[in-house]
Amino acid sequence: xxxxxxWEIFIRSKQGLSHKHVGSLHAADAQMAIENARDVYxxxxxxxxIWVVESVHITASTEDTEAFFDxxxxxxxxxxxxxxxxxxxxHM
Numbered sequence: 387x388x389x390x391x392x393w394e395i396f397i398r399s400k401q402g403l404s405h406k407h408v409g410s411l412h413a414a415d416a417q418m419a420i421e422n423a424r425d426v427y428x429x430x431x432x433x434x435x436i437w438v439v440e441s442v443h444i445t446a447s448t449e450d451t452e453a454f455f456d457x458x459x460x461x462x463x464x465x466x467x468x469x470x471x472x473x474x475x476x477h478m
Contacts, residue, residue: 393419394444396437397427405437416440 390412396405408427413419419438427433447454 390414392441393423393438394441395419395423395427396439397423397433398435398437399432400434405435410441413438 392410393413394410395408397408398405411422411426413422416438420436423436423438
């Protein structure tokens with residue numbers, strides 16, 4: 387028997403602006419994955435949108451984390467601490 391593919395599940399909550407990864411599940415196809423995700427991850431009406439992505443289509447960085455992200459550390463002007471905020475700006 388062939389095993390069903392693994393799907394990654396992303397839910398956007400009622401208060402959320404973006405989808406967040408909530409877990410994984412096995413399903414025969416995308417429609418079944420959406421229905422199963424609804425049943426498993428939205429039992430209490432938490433979500434307003436569901437995305438499912440077959441796990442084989444996700445690629446992650448595998449390099450040494452520090453070396454991989456090092457080029458951004460050379461550009462201090464990209465960091466918010468590089469800029470001085472005026473006294474009038476509160477809660478930033």
